[in-house]
Structure formats: structure tokens, C-alpha cells
Amino acid sequence: MYNFSKTSVEKLKGLHPRLVEFANKLLEVSPYDFCITQGIRSVEEQQKLYAQGRTLPGSKVTNCDGIKYKSNHQVHDDGLGYAFDIAILIDNKINWDSKNYIKVGNAAMEIMKKYNVEWGGNWKSFKDYPHFELIGGRK
Known part of the structure; x- marks a missing residue:
């Protein structure tokens, strides 16, 4: 185990x-x-992940922007x-x-x-x- x-x-x-x-x-x-x-995530961390594939390079990894739509990590x-x-x-x-x-x-x-x-x-x-x-x- x-x-x-x-x-x-x-x-x-x-x-x-x-x-x-x-x-x-x-x-x-x-x-x-x-x-x-990952467990708890701050608003800033969530917003950075949301930006990925949108305004930052990379693939989209979340549909939660951290403010309007909170992640369950928050x-x-x-x-x-x-x-x-x-x-x-x-x-x-x-x-x-x-x-x-x-x-x-x-x-x-x-x-x-x-x-x-x-x-x-x-x-x-x-x-x-x-x-x-x-x-x-x-x-």
C-alpha cells in the first residue's frame, strides 16, 4: 500500500x-x-490557468475564470x-x-x-x- x-x-x-x-x-x-x-488554489492561480490557451501560450486547461465561475479548487x-x-x-x-x-x-x-x-x-x-x-x- x-x-x-x-x-x-x-x-x-x-x-x-x-x-x-x-x-x-x-x-x-x-x-x-x-x-x-493541487488542492486549494488562489484566485490568482485560477486566473493564470484560465488565461492559458487564451491570452497565455498553451492549451486550455479550465473553463473556470476564478471570479464569475469559481473552480472547486478555490x-x-x-x-x-x-x-x-x-x-x-x-x-x-x-x-x-x-x-x-x-x-x-x-x-x-x-x-x-x-x-x-x-x-x-x-x-x-x-x-x-x-x-x-x-x-x-x-x-
């Missing part, structure tokens, strides 16, 4: 307790080790974040192969139901394979 690093544990701070519990269960069922790359009215992102680790190196993220997502289907979590790999608009969030978190 895998364990979260200190950095991953830090990135889970401020997230909804149910989501943190889910992250730990996800690590138990995952066929791969992974780290948490702190909500209850003071909690509702999303986290992972990076799969294979031989202690980050691996972005979508096939591996699909395996993690598939392994988590039952616990996602239990914790009321959705996976970005199931989205129709665009696939965000490293992303997990509580359903209904956006306000």
Missing part, C-alpha cells in the same frame, strides 16, 4: 474532510502510487476546497499517460459513489484525468 508524502498531505489541507477521506481511500485502491499536485463560502488533482508516480517519476489515469479512475468507481465524488475523466466537455471533486461543490 502507498502512503502520501508530506507535500501531498499539505496539499490536502483545507479540503472538505469527505474529500480528504476519499483521497486516502483512492490511494488504497489505486493500481499506481500518486501524489497530490475556497468556497464554508472555507473549504472541493477538488484535488493527482500525478501518477511510476518508478518515482511522474507519468502523464492517460491510460494509467483511466485505470485509477476505473479502480475508484465504487468509492466515488460512496463519497459523492466525480472524476474529470468522465466529463464530456473535456477530459481532466488527474482531477477529482465533490459533486455539487460549486456554488
